[in-house]
Amino acid sequence: MSEVLAKDTILSYIGSEIESKASSVSIRAINERGREAVEKTAFPTKKDEDWRFINLKSITKNSFVSVNDAGVKDAGDISGHYLPEALNTRLVFVNGVYNETLSSVDGLPKGVIVGNLSEYADHETVKEYLGTITNYEDDVFAPFNDAVFSDGTFIYVPEETTVEAPIHILNVFTDAEKPFFATPRLLFVGEMYSKATIIEEHIGLSNNAYLNVPVTEFKLFSGAHVHHARIQRDSKTASHVSRPIAMLDGHAEYHSYTICLGAKLFRNDPRVIQNAEEVDFTVDGLVLIDGEQIADTHSIMDHRFAHGRSHQLHKCVINDEAHSIFNGKIFVAKDAQKIDSFQENRNLLLSDDGKVNTKPQLEIFADDVLCSHGATIGQLSDEEVFYLHSRGLTEQKSRELLVYAFALESVESMEVESVEKLLLDEVIKYTTRD
């Protein structure tokens, strides 16, 4: 392997020393491993197949410093972002730093842990799973998170335990004097037949540029059920590169819904691994972008064992000069028979200058499976618009209603009423903007 020069790594866009701030030995070890990987991994360019279409300028034209060096402003009152269903099951991170005052986890069933990772660093489960589910391959961003995180979310749900209230992980990002980087981290471990709903939110409170690199790791034991909503409302000048990964044991169900509304640059590489027979999972997405936003999803649905069901509906609405990219892979290993997997990417282009690249992919080595995939790129149909228009709605209103309807399906999967309401408001804001 040829030597990678420092100027070709992510470090050339980072203006602070990368140093471990973790107090625990186990997290320091992960930091160290991440740092080594970062130093020898080249930052992606358009020559890399997985980065062909994406313009990374909003990262590479910046120099991001650590939160401590950035002159970050106060978050102010953020209680407007609290979910009424999760008033006592909420963790708050401000610019990636845990905020105990704003968090409240008094509403948890016995044995359930929702807390700061650095506080639970010596917990057996954390030591066993933290940093073990992510896979570097030639990735730069997961190791970057590994190299610098110290705070983060740890969620543990014991056997046969249901957490009724949604667990709200609220990441807010404040205004700052300099662009900064943040590395939110989440480890979820659900024991056998446990059940939980996680709402992971990223909200930019101001319009500043920052680099948000979250890593989430989900480990679901047999029969565990998880509903994971990820809502990205970062600042419209921020960059967000996330690495959510889930490892599923037999009869586990993991349903994830990623909503992309914010960020100038959004890159999301969700990966779900079927690690035993009989699992069920969803990797849905909804992208609403305009202006010069870029949203790129590279997903992997990795069936390594037989009898699995998976489903992916990735919907994008693109306005102005925005650019949506989708590359979804379904892997089915040689002995993973009887897999039932479905993948669809639907794009609605609202402008002449918007751009879409889409590539659904199947890589199947088993011979008895039911897998299908498809992609569509379309505009609003004139006949649909006229139908509503002829009923007395203005042409504008007719278009708004059709875009709203396109997005609705994904929003209705949220299961948490206030989140649904919040997203409907976002959809309306998107469709009715001037």
Next chain:
Amino acid sequence: MLEIKNLHAKVEGEDIEILKGVNLKVNAGEIHAIMGPNGSGKSTLSKVVSGHPEYEVTDGEILFEGEDITEMDADERAHLGLFLAFQYPVEVPGITNKTLLREAYNTIARANDREELDPLEFEDYLVSKLDVIEMKDEFLNRSINTGFSGGEKKKNEIFQMAVLDPKLSFLDETDSGLDIDALKIVSDGVNKIANDEKAIVLITHYQRLLNYIKPDFVHVMMNGKIIKSGDIALAEELEANGYDQLQKELMLNGEAQ
């Protein structure tokens, strides 16, 4: 109520004229039937009257209650009281019948300085109209025409007509593709809606519909023009002899080009 004078129209951006001088007068309380073979321009006429942007009027005018609506947007025409029941009702997944109709009803009410209905009032109003087409409550919460059978789609058009209460309705081949039971329900619905203050224009290929909805006037359209008008006897004659025979007769008489 409606007066169409020497109407010429073509598809926007194309050269071929589809309507070549249509004249038609419809008064309140009247039911008209426009019959004609495929490609005669009868569906185009209904779309041009309702303001479809795909068509361009190249000559003539359309007057509604004395007002020139030739250049008006489709929604403004709907506000005045015009309605088009589509030949092929469009499926709109994600928007329920109720959502569309409430938005449409209140938009029309606002445009006419009438009181809007709140969701509860509107629900009652909607339910009261379900009888017109013998449908159940669930119908209201289904996505517009999505997964509907051909008959359900046509019933939905008549239901929308009942709810929006237009002054003048064009029914574009509402009978096509209907089995006899659905045809009866749809026809009954139209008959329930029809009254002395409203006018209805039925566009149809076959005489079958006219057994259930009795028109006061029957017009035959061919090659972009209304070439003959009469009463129900004209429809019966067409059913017996076909359009070719009529065309031949008119040619002999020098009435058609």
